[in-house]
Amino acid sequence: MSVRIAGVSRRFSGQAALDDVSLEVATGEFAALLGPSGSGKTTLLRVLAGLDFPDDGRIEIAGTDMARVPARERQVGVVFQHYALFRHMSVAENVAFGLKVRPRARRPDSAEINRRVRELLELVQIPELAARFPDQCSGGQRQRIALARALAIEPRLLLLDEPFAALDAVVRKEVRRWVRGLHDRLGITTILVTHDQEEALELADRVAVLERGRLAQFAAPATLLAEPATAFVAGFIGEACAIPARILHGRLDSPIPGLSTPAGWHDGAVRLFLRPHELLAEAGDGPALVRMIHPSLGAATRVVLELDGHTLEATVPPGAAVPERGGRAAIRASGAIAFAEDGMRARLVAGNLPAHASAP
Known part of the structure; x- marks a missing residue:
């Protein structure tokens, strides 16, 4: 599923968080939004998810204008930085949540939900954690739970918001490489938000470098390193x-x-x-x-x-x-x-x- 961002701007109290940003992500591509704090990357992710709306410009997912499509109907899975897991629910209940809150007409029955939860926990390699609670799991395990929950709704687009920031260095490398492998198997269009350039360059097919709300360059990692378009990109990447x-x-x-x-x-x-x-x-x-x-x-x-x-x-x-x-x-x-x-x-x-x- 492709994503097209055309001339998107978003202002807060007169200040531009996003300033005429345009880029296209191809179906099945793994893209990254990279930039320092305040560059607009998280605002752009929120606009894609339907958690915020642009003042100008268009967001198209699979060729459909998302302007009037609410977040729950976009088929977009989101994994947040701090996982946002429900502490009072078991791992299995967390993964099933997005399916259980669907409108009745589109809600699977209990047997189908249970089957899908088991399948997803197998996919993210933590089936033994189904009955545990999030507080009984490690950081890397909670990351996998959050990813399984995002995948449960069968998203057309997967958004990852600083998903590895809370992990220690060794676990972070292990989990992000596992995430890239999972992406390659599933083929879901994925957009990662990060301020960690090593993370972006290792994981993404192409990286969008943002500077003060504007797109500085959108290119493959090797191109960003060898042929930076601006002095900012040259100093920020590598x-x-x-x-x-x-x-x-x-x-x-x-x-x-x-x-x-x-x-x-x-x-x-x-x-x-x-x-x-x-x-x-x-x-x-x-x-x-x-x-x-x-x-x-x-x-x-x-x-x-x-x-x-x-x-x-x-x-x-x-x-x-x-x-x-x-x-x-x-x-x-x-x-x-x-x-x-x-x-x-x-x-x-x-x-x-x-x-x-x-x-x-």
């Missing part, structure tokens, strides 16, 4: 360090040596974004001060550097001398993404070869 630089007399003037000058750019301020693998460091009489060292078995050593008041993360290339904490390091860049004040962006490479430049 482990990029932002460094100010200038184009001066047609040449790149940067504290990071080794980068090409973007062809055709006018003189002015530039922001460079470098990933740790693009900034190379080694022990030597260089300009950077070593603040931290992250040794890793079977992987390149990474170091945290200070340069002209900026904190950078770099990689020590194979065979190079690893600098000591508190010592100096020589640095050079193998690549970067540059953004000019006028919105031009370019992928810079090592040396002085021309780099591709494009408008936003």
Whole structure:
């Protein structure tokens, strides 16, 4: 089932929580809404669920305008951050709740409800918990209960609102990978809301990055990392360090040596974004001060550097001398993404070869 969001805006006390947001999610796709607090992602999820309504724009689910369709009739399953399970009901009763409150004409009989509950608990791999109460279950188990309850109504669209935030790091990884596997088996169109970029990049087919209520970019994870559309996306996605630089007399003037000058750019301020693998460091009489060292078995050593008041993360290339904490390091860049004040962006490479430049 496809989802189309067209020019959606939502304001609270005159402030725009959503500002002309448009995107389309394909049938069976796993999409993520990613952004910092206040970016509008939860507001957009509430609008999709029918728990809130836009001031402008359209929400279409499977080609049907949802403007006048109440939440209970949208066939949308929602899993909330804190699960919202009924503490006085058993696990089985929680899962059955959405079926039991259906209008009589569409409500299955008791035998069918019990059969579906057993089937769902098997699906989420917790059949042994049917008689327990939520307080007798772990965080990961409660997450599975909430997901089973959302699936009980046979939703056309599944919305996940920060569903892993309450779990510890180890359980979070286990449960989110299990959720992706479940999605692949069921094929339900799924939209995840999260502020955790690792979570979004690992789970989603495409990620919508929101900034202050506007859509900054909607693309596959690899595209967001390699070709960010804006400086905000470049700094928010991945482990990029932002460094100010200038184009001066047609040449790149940067504290990071080794980068090409973007062809055709006018003189002015530039922001460079470098990933740790693009900034190379080694022990030597260089300009950077070593603040931290992250040794890793079977992987390149990474170091945290200070340069002209900026904190950078770099990689020590194979065979190079690893600098000591508190010592100096020589640095050079193998690549970067540059953004000019006028919105031009370019992928810079090592040396002085021309780099591709494009408008936003």
